Amino acid sequence: MPYDPSAYPPFAVTVDLVVLTVRRHALCALAVRRGEPPYQGRWALPGGFVKADEDLGSAAARELNEETGLRAHESGGSTTEAHLEQLATYGDPQRDPRMRVVSVAHLVLAPDLPSPTPGGDAHSVRWAPVDTFIAPQGGGGRDAGQPAPLAFDHGRILADGVERARSKIEYSSxxxxxxxxxxxxxxxxxxxxxxxxxxxxxxxxxxxxxxxxxxxxxxxxxxxxxxxxxxxxxxxxxxxxxxxxxxxxxx
Amino acid sequence: MPYDPSAYPPFAVTVDLVVLTVRRHALCALAVRRGEPPYQGRWALPGGFVKADEDLGSAAARELNEETGLRAHESGGSTTEAHLEQLATYGDPQRDPRMRVVSVAHLVLAPDLPSPTPGGDAHSVRWAPVDTFIAPQGGGGRDAGQPAPLAFDHGRILADGVERARSKIEYSSxxxxxxxxxxxxxxxxxxxxxxxxxxxxxxxxxxxxxxxxxxxxxxxxxxxxxxxxxxxxxxxxxxxxxxxxxxxxxx
DNA sequence: TGAATAGTGTCTTTTAGACAATATGAA
DNA sequence: TTCATATTGTCTAAAAGACACTATTCA
CATH class of the missing domain: 1.10.10.10 (Winged helix-like DNA-binding domain superfamily/Winged helix DNA-binding domain)
Structure with missing residues (x-):
């Protein structure tokens, strides 16, 4: 196909982050509360738009740093730095009611942080056990209660990230x-x-x-x-x- | 962030396909010859733009069908159908010299096809052993010769797809x-x-x-x-x- | 008959998993 | 002392890998 800017539909591209840590014997994920519609008041994964001249991994690392102060390497973290890797890309045409958004999700594994609610705003950012948002392991028992659904398709993204982490610690360090x-x-x-x-x-x-x-x-x-x-x-x-x-x- | 269409940079989103098969005891990939700049005359992975109202997996399946006539399921193929899964997303700002393109690469595993050059144009589509394009296993021996580089970052995409296939047949069927x-x-x-x-x-x-x-x-x-x-x-x-x-x- | 591939059996080494027993510091 | 956790050791069952041997077809 020839180069014709009008021949391709425009998309917005975002990065969403599944940030996992272990706190008090539970696997926890970072969640932010949405301040405006759609899904106002609901919890969501942190994330944001990729800038015009920014690589996908750089955008993910930037969002992570803005949200938590953590630094991350894309290939294996070391001292006080977190592990960052690309998870998957979500592009259902209906996933965002406002416009066509393709989100490149990233997975971050971080040590337990000193501050309970990292970043500035304690109202809108928190660590929560992943079972708060997604059904546990194999269907789950009676006592867990129903998970509180995340905004957009973030429940599925979180579930995919958790499953990636669960399987990856089997064969990697x-x-x-x-x-x-x-x-x-x-x-x-x-x-x-x-x-x-x-x-x-x-x-x-x-x-x-x-x-x-x-x-x-x-x-x-x-x-x-x-x-x-x-x-x-x-x-x-x-x-x-x-x-x-x-x-x-x-x- | 408020909804403001001018606040996010526009991207083009494409799908690229790593289509693998085994022919005559060799792992082979589907390649197409580029008819125009950039990289005119070079081999590349098949792919194309995602349409305005199309899911990513659907776009990949459509491109695959246009290129090879194969049908694919996103979760485990069966009769005469190929396996299709998302591989990774590539979004380096410089990866396409014409404009900002984010490509969602997909991996297809297919049985050996009856027609040597599937699709219509025998000049521009072929199966080639993956060693034609990427360095073999662990650095490679002397006799393999230098690989012929694919257009864009398709060499890396192909290498990632081949590694995915190599590791995935270990623990899956x-x-x-x-x-x-x-x-x-x-x-x-x-x-x-x-x-x-x-x-x-x-x-x-x-x-x-x-x-x-x-x-x-x-x-x-x-x-x-x-x-x-x-x-x-x-x-x-x-x-x-x-x-x-x-x-x-x-x- | 010989070449080629399919399939079974046997042995050794490695690893997983269960669990007894000992080591060391804190309350 | 008692309790909690760390660490070593021992045993059994399962699996990996090497390889002898038999089975069945075709040229």
């Missing part, structure tokens, strides 16, 4: 992105338990995780911040792919 | 999407060998693949089209996730 720079084997185990929603055997987990080459590097220090016997401190090793992988029970 | 409706264990093994570029032990492969629940269903028939002793014919079972997974040697 990404679970360490939820941990502070130095962490114990037990803290890492609690990350897996929170993300997968299962209990893991601490003894087999310890043997497996310390035996996987490149996953963990001991720092020499130890801590008793979890109580009990002092635990060795580790930081993330250089490996990105785990071999053998961690296996989610009962698949 | 997607390898059957490369096979005709009825196929033998040996034919399925040759698919794995072509996609991964390795040789697999036929005996262990047979035991493993027939022992994985839901992967293969015997049709009762048999064939000698590969020579040798007649082989049982199978069709794809209902399982989409393989447990245990097929493991790529030497990772």
């Amino acid at each position: 990404l679970a360490t992105a939820f941990c502070p720079p130095e962490f114990t084997v037990g803290e890492l185990r609690r990350v897996y338990e929170a993300v997968w929603g299962v209990a893991l055997d601490p003894r087999n987990f310890h043997r497996k995780v310390t035996g996987t080459p490149g996953f963990l590097v001991p720092t020499g220090g130890s801590t008793t911040r979890q109580g009990g016997r002092p635990a060795q401190l580790f930081r993330a090793g250089g490996a990105t792919l785990l071999n053998p992988p961690m296996l989610r029970p009962e698949v | 997607l390898a059957t999407a490369f096979c005709p409706p009825e196929f033998t264990v040996g034919e399925l093994r040759r698919v794995y060998e072509a996609v991964w570029g390795v040789a697999l032990d036929p005996r262990n492969f047979h035991r493993k693949v027939t022992g994985t629940p839901g992967f293969l269903v015997p049709t009762g028939g048999s064939t000698t089209r590969q020579g040798g002793r007649p082989a049982q014919l199978f069709r794809a079972g209902g399982a989409t996730l393989l447990n245990p997974p097929m493991l790529r040697p030497e990772v």
Whole structure:
């Protein structure tokens, strides 16, 4: 097809962010409250328009920084930085009633942040357990109640992001992105338990995780911040792919 | 942000297709020759603009059908239909010198087609081994020669699609999407060998693949089209996730 | 008969998973 | 001391990988 600007329909392109962390043994997502229609007053994922001369990943990192103060790398975070990767793109013609918007969703995995409500406005930004917005694991039990639907198609985007995180910590070292720079084997185990929603055997987990080459590097220090016997401190090793992988029970 | 159409920059949105098949023991991709600048005369991935009222997956399926006559489902193909899934979105501001174009790439896995050059124009559409365009596996040997670069950023898109296919046939039953409706264990093994570029032990492969629940269903028939002793014919079972997974040697 | 492919069986090594037992610090 | 968590060790079952051997067709 020849180059003719009138020959293609115009779109708005946005980035939406699924920002996940583990707080008090629960997988939580960052949500913002909408101040105007449509979906006024409803919770939504943070996001915004991609600028005219901005790359998609840069736009996602900018929005993340504006919303949380976090910095993120697109390929594997390190010190106090979060992991950022593209998730998927959502472009149903009806997904935004105002106009045709294609949203490139990104997934961010971040350690638990010191401030309960990061950013400026405590009314309109919060961490919430993902079960607040999406049905838990395999249909869910009676006690969870109905999820509060997010604005637009953000419920589906969040569900896709959570599923990506759940499957990706199986075969990559990404679970360490939820941990502070130095962490114990037990803290890492609690990350897996929170993300997968299962209990893991601490003894087999310890043997497996310390035996996987490149996953963990001991720092020499130890801590008793979890109580009990002092635990060795580790930081993330250089490996990105785990071999053998961690296996989610009962698949 | 308030609704103000002038407040967001306009983008063109396209779909590009990584269409893969296995032909003569080689993983091949569909390529089209560009008839006009930029990159005139260079090979590129098939694709085109998303229409004003069209979903992304529908646009990909439409382009695929226009190019090859194939029909595709977005979630698991069956009879003579191909597998289609979203791959990733590419939006570097400089990726198209004419204007700002965001491309939502899709991955298609199709069985070997009867016509060598599907579609109408044999000059401008062809199947080519993926090594024609991208460096093979781990850096590649001496004998492969330099790959012929595709137009735009299509080399990277193709590489991402090939890697997705290589990893996805490990833990899903997607390898059957490369096979005709009825196929033998040996034919399925040759698919794995072509996609991964390795040789697999036929005996262990047979035991493993027939022992994985839901992967293969015997049709009762048999064939000698590969020579040798007649082989049982199978069709794809209902399982989409393989447990245990097929493991790529030497990772 | 020989070449080619299909299919079964057997053995060894590795890994997963269950769980006993010990180690170490805090309340 | 008791409790909580960390860490090591042992056992069993499952799976991966190597490879001998048999089966069936066609040229």
